[in-house]
Amino acid sequence: MKFFAINGSPRKNCNTAQLLDKSLEGIKSVFPDASTERIDLYDFPFHGCRSCFACKRVNGKHYGRCVQKDDLKPILDKVVQADGVILGSPIYFSDVTGNMRCFEERFMFPFVAYSKTETVDHKKMPLACIYTMNASEEISYQIGYHDLHDHFEMGLSMVFSKPEHLYVYETYQFKDYSRYVSDAFDEKERKLLRETQFPKDLENAFDLGRKIAIRAKQHD
Template sequence: MKILAFNGSPRLNGNTATMLEYAISGARENGAEVELFNLYKMQFSGCISCFSCKRLDKERPIVCAVIDDLKPVLEKVSEIDGLLIATPVYYGCESAATRAFIERLCFPYLNYADYTTSHFPRRIPVGLIYTMNVPSELFEAMGYDVTLGRTRETLEREFGSCKMVLANNTMQYTDYSLYEANATGEEKKAYRDAHFSNDCQNARQLGEQLASGKVFNA
């Protein structure tokens, strides 16, 4: 059982990385081999719209033709059994590096002739971890369910069933007295103490489920 995991946060020890580590631990403890990539330590771009992956004279599946740090990683995707992607939410969607990665990951497998099928050779489960400052009670009011749900639907179309795990109202600073914020450090810490441990356990369970090799239930 091989899983590729991607940290889409520039913070290598922040909320996103922490939850991803819990997911990776859950997967490894259940027999999976997991390789981790920190996207902000890699040099790559998003899709450059060259349409090389859509040429009819190419044998599919096709890996993105752009040559950079991401290309050898994408070449491994056809051989894996699961994907883990973790990202903070910036301006209502994934981080810039995560969006660029998803473009490069998914577009070669998008079937332009028939959107109901994928060029990926089989179905594998995908785990999505989101961390965000927005409180849970504002998640739908701010449209996050739609924007993040769209990413989930994209990954499901190209690869297989996709499960999301969320952490809301996360702490961003160690000292809230030094920065702009819509809550005090005490309020944020109280929420974290009450919820973040459970969020991390949900991430661990996500990793355990990925390691089972089964697609998630709809």
């Protein structure tokens, strides 16, 4: 079986990446022989959907597939065949990162049939989304982040399956807060959360991976 974690953070060793790695460990705890891979979306150049509609041409040879030839193409070809996918993104200005949104467009759009009767045949694998942010849980609800994330997940639910999700709040953003203008944050409090809450977040990410693996088993 094959599972992918898609990292929408430009940072390859920080909050989102660590949580995604844990979720893959969770998958491995269910399927020790499964192949797992993390894809870092900031490692290569790519664009979102270019609205070429090759994926929707009548009798088109690329019907139901993204025709854009770039570094994302071979990755997309693998990911759409996966048994489970975990998408992780930091919150940037109240949304997922730009690269994650571009990935989502290319991941979903070829499978959206512009038809009342026809559908595009494709794999409907279980999905999970991990969101990391500076905001506290309370503020995140006040600002309405959860509604926005529901929005991000709406298309995924329609095309693939309703994602599981994990929200991780008040993340530790810098190795050394004293080197940055950052007095909006209480470094001591953040450090304490890093030591006490983040290990629990990692456990939750592990459990999320297990859930996806179990869903994949039922799906098989």
